[in-house]
Structure formats: C-alpha cells, structure tokens
Amino acid sequence: xxxxxxxxxxxxxxxxxxxxxxxxxxxxxxxxxxxxxxxxxxxxxxxxxxxxxxxxxxxxxxxxxxxxxxxxxxxxxxxxxxxxxxxxxxxxxxxxxxxxxxxxxxxxxxxxxxxxxxxxxxxxxxxxxxxxxxxxxxxxxxxxxxxxxxxxxxxxxxxxxxxxxxxxxxxxxxxxxxxxxxxxxxxxxxxxxxxxxxxxxxxxxxxxxxxxxxxxxxxxxxxxxxxxxxxxxxxxxxxxxxxxxxxxxxxxxxxxxxxxxxxxxxxxxxxxxxxxxxxxxxxxxxxxxxxxxxxxxxxxxxxxxxxxxxxxxxxxxxxxxxxxxxxxxxxxx
Amino acid sequence: xxxxxxxxxxxxxxxxxxxxxxxxxxxxxxxxxxxxxxxxxxxxxxxxxxxxxxxxxxxxxxxxxxxxxxxxxxxxxxxxxxxxxxxxxxxxxxxxxxxxxxxxxxxxxxxxxxxxxxxxxxxxxxxxxxxxxxxxxxxxxxxxxxxxxxxxxxxxxxxxxxxxxxxxxxxxxxxxxxxxxxxxxxxxxxxxxxxxxxxxxxxxxxxxxxxxxxxxxxxxxxxxxxxxxxxxxxxxxxxxxxxxxxxxxxxxxxxxxxxxxxxxxxxxxxxxxxxxxxxxxxxxxxxxxxxxxxxxxxxxxxxxxxxxxxxxxxxxxxxxxxxxxxxxxxxxx
Numbered sequence: 001x002x003x004x005x006x007x008x009x010x011x012x013x014x015x016x017x018x019x020x021x022x023x024x025x026x027x028x029x030x031x032x033x034x035x036x037x038x039x040x041x042x043x044x045x046x047x048x049x050x051x052x053x054x055x056x057x058x059x060x061x062x063x064x065x066x067x068x069x070x071x072x073x074x075x076x077x078x079x080x081x082x083x084x085x086x087x088x089x090x091x092x093x094x095x096x097x098x099x100x101x102x103x104x105x106x107x108x109x110x111x112x113x114x115x116x117x118x119x120x121x122x123x124x125x126x127x128x129x130x131x132x133x134x135x136x137x138x139x140x141x142x143x144x145x146x147x148x149x150x151x152x153x154x155x156x157x158x159x160x161x162x163x164x165x166x167x168x169x170x171x172x173x174x175x176x177x178x179x180x181x182x183x184x185x186x187x188x189x190x191x192x193x194x195x196x197x198x199x200x201x202x203x204x205x206x207x208x209x210x211x212x213x214x215x216x217x218x219x220x221x222x223x224x225x226x227x228x229x230x231x232x233x234x235x236x237x238x239x240x241x242x243x244x245x246x247x248x249x250x251x252x253x254x255x256x257x258x259x260x261x262x263x264x265x266x267x268x269x270x271x272x273x274x275x276x277x278x279x280x281x282x283x284x285x286x287x288x289x290x291x292x293x294x295x296x297x298x299x300x301x302x303x304x305x306x307x308x309x310x311x312x313x314x315x316x317x318x319x320x321x322x323x324x325x326x327x328x329x330x331x332x333x
Numbered sequence: 334x335x336x337x338x339x340x341x342x343x344x345x346x347x348x349x350x351x352x353x354x355x356x357x358x359x360x361x362x363x364x365x366x367x368x369x370x371x372x373x374x375x376x377x378x379x380x381x382x383x384x385x386x387x388x389x390x391x392x393x394x395x396x397x398x399x400x401x402x403x404x405x406x407x408x409x410x411x412x413x414x415x416x417x418x419x420x421x422x423x424x425x426x427x428x429x430x431x432x433x434x435x436x437x438x439x440x441x442x443x444x445x446x447x448x449x450x451x452x453x454x455x456x457x458x459x460x461x462x463x464x465x466x467x468x469x470x471x472x473x474x475x476x477x478x479x480x481x482x483x484x485x486x487x488x489x490x491x492x493x494x495x496x497x498x499x500x501x502x503x504x505x506x507x508x509x510x511x512x513x514x515x516x517x518x519x520x521x522x523x524x525x526x527x528x529x530x531x532x533x534x535x536x537x538x539x540x541x542x543x544x545x546x547x548x549x550x551x552x553x554x555x556x557x558x559x560x561x562x563x564x565x566x567x568x569x570x571x572x573x574x575x576x577x578x579x580x581x582x583x584x585x586x587x588x589x590x591x592x593x594x595x596x597x598x599x600x601x602x603x604x605x606x607x608x609x610x611x612x613x614x615x616x617x618x619x620x621x622x623x624x625x626x627x628x629x630x631x632x633x634x635x636x637x638x639x640x641x642x643x644x645x646x647x648x649x650x651x652x653x654x655x656x657x658x659x660x661x662x663x664x665x666x
Binding site: 132282283306 | 640646
C-alpha cells in the first residue's frame with residue numbers, strides 16, 4: 001500500500017466506515033514482515049485516539065454466558081448513547097474456526113446493530129502477538145467512533161492476564177454452583193477483576209446466587225485492593241432474562257467516572273501504553289533475530305555444536321547476539 | 334573466580350564432591366551479569382556430560398505425594414546401582430521458604446543417603462530463568478556422577494511444560510478421588526506425560542484406583558501418541574506402603590532402554606538441547622537489551638512519546654532495536 005492509500009484507509013476508518021475498519025484490522029493482524037512499515041503508518045494515522053473511548057475486559061470460563069452477557073450489556077450501552085465494539089480473544093474459538101460464527105450468532109442482537117461492531121481476534125502465534133493485535137484493533141475501533149470496546153476472553157491460560165493490562169476496567173463473569181464458585185478460576189484472574197458478575201441468576205438459581213455473592217465478597221476481602229483503591233463489587237444478573245444489566249452498565253460507567261476524577265484512569269492508561277511498548281520491543285527483538293539470514297545460518301551451526309555438548313547454550317547465545325549487533329540492522333526495503 | 338579456580342571447581346564436581354556440586358549449582362543460579370563468563374566456563378568445563386545420565390520429570394499437584402514417591406523411587410533406583418539427584422522446581426516451596434526444608438524432610442531416606450543429592454531449584458525471575466537454572470543444575474549433577482536425575486514440579490502453571498522439554502521421560506502423578514481424576518490437571522500436562530502413576534493406592538483406595546486406571550487409560554487413548562509412538566501406561570502404587578515402586582522403576586528403565594534402541598531417546602535429547610539454545614537466546618536478548626544504558630535512556634524518551642499517542646509502540650520498538658544493533662555490543666569487562 002502506498003502512503004496515500006494508507007492515509008485514505010485511515011480517513012475512512014475515522015469516518016466510521018465499517019468495511020474500512022474491518023480491512024484495517026485485517027492489515028494490522030498480518031504478521032508479514034514486509035508490512036511492518038504499513039502497519040506502523042496505519043496505526044499512527046489514527047493516533048492519538050479519541051479521549052472518550054473506554055475499554056472493558058470481560059473474562060469468564062466457557063459456559064459462563066459471556067456472549068449473552070455481552071449482547072445484553074452492549075445493547076444497554078448503546079441505549080446510553082454509545083457505540084460498541086466487541087473483540088473476542090478466544091483461543092478455542094479461533095482453533096475450531098466454526099465457533100467464531102457461533103459467537104456472532106449468540107450476540108444476535110448486537111451483531112446486526114448499526115451502532116455495534118463484532119470481531120473475533122485471531123490468536124495465531126505467540127501470546128505477545130495476540131496482545132499486539134488486540135491492542136491495535138482496539139485503537140482502530142476507537143478511531144472509528146466505537147467509544148466502548150468490550151474485550152472478551154476465556155478465564156483459562158494466560159491470555160486474560162494480558163487483557164487485564166489493556167483494559168480500563170476488568171469484569172470477571174462467574175456462575176453459582178455446587179461449591180465450585182472459587183474453583184476453576186485462578187487466583188491471578190480473581191486478583192485482576194475490578195467487578196465480579198454472577199450470571200444466570202434467574203429462577204431457582206437466584207437464592208444460590210445471593211449466597212455465592214456473600215462467599216465471593218468474603219473471598220475478595222482477602223485479596224489486595226486494586227490500584228485505584230477499590231475492591232471489586234459482586235453484582236448479580238441474568239443476561240438471558242435481562243435482569244441486572246442496567247445496574248451493571250451503571251456500575252461500570254460510574255466506576256470509570258470515579259477513576260477519571262481521581263487520576264486512577266490516567267495512571268492505568270499510561271501503564272497500558274507502557275506495557276504495549278514493552279511487548280512491542282520483545283516481539284520485534286525476536287522477530288528481527290529470526291529473520292536475519294546470517295543469524296539463522298550461524299544459529300544452525302551453533303545448534304550442532306551445542307547438541308554435541310561442545311559449546312554451552314549460554315555461550316552460543318551470547319556469540320549469536322554479538323553477531324546480531326555487530327552486523328547492524330540489515331537494510332530495509 | 335579465575336579460570337584456574339573454575340577448572341578446579343569443575344574437577345571437584347567431576348570427582349563427586351558434594352560440597353563442590355552445591356557451590357557450583359549456586360554459582361550457576363546467579364543472575365549477576367558479571368558472572369556470565371564464569372557460568373559459561375564452568376558449564377563447559379563439565380561438558381560433554383556422561384552418556385549414562387537419565388532425566389525423569391515428576392509432575393503432580395500438591396498433595397499427590399510427590400516427595401514420598403520420589404523418596405521411594407530414588408531408593409529403588411539406588412538399589413539398582415544408580416546414584417540419584419533430585420531437583421525440585423516448585424514455585425510455592427521457594428516462595429514460602431520453609432517448605433524446602435519440608436521437602437527434604439519428606440524425602441527423609443533419600444536426603445541422608447550417600448548415593449543421593451537433593452536440591453530445590455530457585456524460581457526467582459522469569460520462567461526462562463527457571464528452565465535455564467534447572468538445566469544447568471541437571472548437567473552438573475550428571476557430571477558429578479548422579480546418573481538418574483529426578484526433576485520435581487507441581488502440575489499447575491507453565492513450569493511443568495518447560496520441564497517436559499528437559500527430561501527423557503515424564504511421569505505424571507495423580508490420585509483417585511470423587512470424579513476429580515481428570516480435573517485440576519490441564520490437557521497440556523496430560524499430553525506431556527509418558528507414564529501416569531496413580532499414587533496412594535492402598536487400603537480401601539485400591540479398588541477405586543483400579544476403576545480410575547480404566548478411566549484414565551480410556552482418556553489417554555483420545556490423546557495423540559507420544560513422539561516415541563507409545564501411549565502412556567497407567568501404573569498403581571503406594572509410595573507410603575512401598576507397593577508398586579519396583580514395578581514403576583522397572584517400567585521407567587525399560588522404557589528408556591527401548592527409546593535408546595529405536596532412536597527416540599537421541600531425538601528427544603537433541604530437542605532438549607535445541608530448546609535450551611532457543612531459551613538461552615531469548616534470555617540473553619532481553620537481558621542485553623535491558624542492561625544497555627543508551628537503550629534504557631532512549632526507551633524512556635520513547636515511552637513518553639508513546640504514552641502521549643505521538644509514536645506507535647511498534648515504531649518505537651523498531652527504532653530502539655535499530656539503535657541496539659547500530660551501536661554494536663558494548664565492551665565486556
């Protein structure tokens with residue numbers, strides 16, 4: 001793409017053109033080395049992003065009703081005058097391929113709404129890659145006028161820990177059940193929650209939810225307070241019946257307003273950028289190292305020596321890096 | 334340390350001096366940048382390591398009886414004429430400090446045996462650091478004549494996945510119980526097991542163990558076969574009563590003999606070295622980048638620009654890396 005074409009695409013994105021937004025996200029999702037400069041130019045053409053955007057992370061194990069909750073919460077936020085983008089960071093849905101469509105189907109009201117944009121985020125490659133792509137897609141969505149971005153993750157593995165560091169507020173979705181409220185969710189995930197939402201609190205489940213709320217509130221008291229000084233509240237809702245959704249949206253928006261006024265919001269945003277920079281450096285270091293032909297050849301020679309026990313891996317690594325630095329960066333096209 | 338002192342320490346290690354082995358491991362555990370060359374020299378002074386050494390990984394959740402099993406299995410291996418080293422990669426035991434002693438106490442027969450060496454491996458720092466230190470300690474133990482190295486990990490988090498890639502055979506320790514046989518253990522961990530051992534199969538538990546064995550064998554059929562073409566067998570034992578331990582040791586040693594004859598052992602060893610090299614490169618890249626004063630200063634300037642949305646993280650990263658490469662490696666002391 002020429003600089004002019006990138007500029008034109010960025011302008012279309014800024015004008016809220018959905019097709020352009022989708023194309024721009026696809027471009028940023030590429031790992032192709034020869035598109036690095038295009039990706040940077042595109043991203044910078046939409047920076048700095050509008051100050052109005054808010055990023056909500058929504059984490060929950062499979063079956064906790066994330067999609068249904070996002071559908072209901074998204075509509076509620078639209079009702080409050082916002083435009084809503086949904087980015088799904090779900091390793092399993094990407095692997096199976098089919099369930100991306102499944103996600104869209106479950107978010108059946110949001111998926112067809114003019115004020116919403118639903119996009120699964122591919123996970124291919126390293127964890128750092130997922131984080132980078134999600135962050136870049138998020139910035140594009142904000143530039144396109146979606147001022148509430150919902151980032152959905154499953155509460156297993158490491159992904160949601162990265163997501164916690166790219167959102168302004170993190171919602172942990174849980175279910176009540178036979179004693180398993182506190183199981184299956186790792187301590188680290190609980191610690192990164194700003195709000196805990198018990199879903200499916202309808203019908204006969206309502207009373208059990210009330211009990212679980214008490215248990216959870218007790219457990220949350222034992223965790224360190226969040227950086228903004230708050231401890232997560234536990235809210236009940238039924239995404240299916242639509243109960244508790246207005247209260248949840250209200251709680252989220254009030255929390256953000258409070259964080260904005262006491263400086264916690266700005267601090268968290270700064271940490272998000274800082275984290276993004278660190279991730280970008282780690283990504284780029286390993287990428288540049290891996291695509292340097294001289295290094296690759298030398299590495300194979302060292303690998304043979306290391307495998308025979310003739311050279312220690314640490315020495316091989318040190319010498320390869322010296323070679324990497326001595327040569328200087330290869331000329332860029 | 335002078336080159337002469339390193340050579341002398343390496344000789345003492347090779348002669349089986351336990352105190353020297355402990356000191357050498359401590360030296361290799363250091364993260365001090367100015368000891369990098371010493372660490373490399375020490376490691377290379379004991380390479381290539383004896384061909385006789387075998388590395389067994391032992392993974393199991395807390396409470397599965399790892400220490401008791403290792404105590405019994407270690408004694409059994411000693412009875413077969415081997416010398417046994419135990420390296421414990423247990424984040425929790427390192428964090429609490431006290432339970433390292435606890436581990437040693439639980440391995441009460443092995444800890445005081447002349448033919449055994451028990452050492453907890455510190456986890457401080459990044460995951461890569463744990464892997465590096467454990468690998469280096471393992472090589473030192475082998476050089477000191479411990480021809481069976483048992484590497485103990487807990488079956489949560491990412492550590493045991495790294496351990497799987499540094500051992501010749503991986504043992505997964507499980508318990509029978511009310512339906513939780515398959516819970517609490519992640520699929521990835523199950524997939525990396527070469528042998529599954531049901532522990533505490535004594536008294537009234539014996540019958541439940543038999544049932545669980547059937548369930549597990551069924552579940553294991555659904556997983557892909559290991560690289561050596563085998564599927565893990567499920568063995569029953571009671572480390573406390575000492576039953577099933579001789580059979581376990583026999584199974585392990587026969588599996589290794591089989592892998593040696595069909596080439597699977599050599600292939601896996603090669604992958605271990607290769608993995609070690611890749612880890613060493615990633616470690617050294619980030620370490621060198623982080624200790625370059627010019628880079629650190631430039632990074633803070635870029636961070637300010639990135640935080641304001643003036644420069645994209647990707648561009649900042651690319652320019653920092655160009656700076657890292659252009660300058661060449663700083664002079665080493």
